[in-house]
Amino acid sequence: MRPLLRLLALSALLLAAALQPARAERVEVVASFSILADLVAQVGGERVSVRALVGPDQDAHGFQPRPSDARLVGAATLVVANGLGFDNWVERLARSAGSRAPLVLAAQGIEALHAEEAHDHGHGHGHHDHGDLDPHAWQDVRNVVIYVRNITDALAAADPAGTQDYRANAERYTAELHALDAEIRAALATLPAERRKVVSSHDAFAYFDRAYGVRFLPARGVASTAEPSAQGIARLIRQVRAEKVPAVFLENVVDRRLVERIRAEGGARLGGTLYSDALSAAGGPAPTYVAMMRHNLATLLAGLAAD
Numbered sequence: 001m002r003p004l005l006r007l008l009a010l011s012a013l014l015l016a017a018a019l020q021p022a023r024a025e026r027v028e029v030v031a032s033f034s035i036l037a038d039l040v041a042q043v044g045g046e047r048v049s050v051r052a053l054v055g056p057d058q059d060a061h062g063f064q065p066r067p068s069d070a071r072l073v074g075a076a077t078l079v080v081a082n083g084l085g086f087d088n089w090v091e092r093l094a095r096s097a098g099s100r101a102p103l104v105l106a107a108q109g110i111e112a113l114h115a116e117e118a119h120d121h122g123h124g125h126g127h128h129d130h131g132d133l134d135p136h137a138w139q140d141v142r143n144v145v146i147y148v149r150n151i152t153d154a155l156a157a158a159d160p161a162g163t164q165d166y167r168a169n170a171e172r173y174t175a176e177l178h179a180l181d182a183e184i185r186a187a188l189a190t191l192p193a194e195r196r197k198v199v200s201s202h203d204a205f206a207y208f209d210r211a212y213g214v215r216f217l218p219a220r221g222v223a224s225t226a227e228p229s230a231q232g233i234a235r236l237i238r239q240v241r242a243e244k245v246p247a248v249f250l251e252n253v254v255d256r257r258l259v260e261r262i263r264a265e266g267g268a269r270l271g272g273t274l275y276s277d278a279l280s281a282a283g284g285p286a287p288t289y290v291a292m293m294r295h296n297l298a299t300l301l302a303g304l305a306a307d
């Protein structure tokens with residue numbers, strides 16, 4: 001073959017290779033926080049590579065995106081956020097990054113609680129307008145079944161060739177979620193009703209409260225960054241004493257000092273650390289959503305058990 005022809009043939013081969021997606025190429029997904037990233041990984045399996053913008057043990061409330069986050073979002077095929085006002089910054093980030101990737105809100109279709117609905121002991125007034133939604137819907141496992149359905153539909157739309165895989169993974173994982181939901185219900189039913197009340201660092205457990213019948217008295221409002229008033233704290237301490245609340249729990253994403261003060265002055269015990277808005281790192285006790293819910297359940301059971 002003459003050199004020029006050989007060069008042309010080689011160019012054609014290279015062009016064909018460039019147009020053909022590599023077999024191992026994965027769908028790039030960016031999720032706003034670690035819990036969503038795990039759900040995407042459960043459904044996406046081998047076909048998907050997922051990154052969380054707010055990582056393990058980090059607080060998504062008041063998160064300040066970095067330029068590297070904009071680059072990640074700009075390069076993603078699909079962006080997954082919670083919605084319900086938890087991570088509004090994702091939409092702004094996607095716009096500023098010039099992203100044309102679809103943005104799916106995982107909580108779409110759940111029955112949302114209002115921020116002030118479950119608790120009326122007046123913490124952090126002025127930080128939330130009435131009518132704000134409580135974003136922590138993942139604390140009810142049945143809501144996460146809906147999250148998984150939304151994520152599955154979005155992945156199938158972004159990568160139609162993977163539809164069967166996504167549906168099969170979602171079916172397996174949803175069965176696991178139903179079993180987890182039943183496990184939490186059965187375990188908590190063994191506690192007497194008067195011991196099923198606790199203090200948490202921020203108002204992240206209203207959905208857990210509604211689903212599983214443990215009353216959470218939060219030291220801070222729905223946004224962990226909002227500081228409670230002195231009156232609000234004093235009222236909570238009086239309530240802990242009057243109702244003999246057995247235990248007070250720390251959270252992986254919130255400062256511990258306020259809760260320790262309420263524990264000491266309210267005369268309750270320190271029940272351990274709950275994972276509210278973020279997973280633990282891989283080696284920790286809550287590296288996946290299912291592990292997180294099991295850890296929280298075991299921590300609640302131990303902290304609320306009779307002396």
Ligand SMILES: [Zn+2]
Nearest residue numbers: 204222224277
């Ligand atoms: Zn929160």
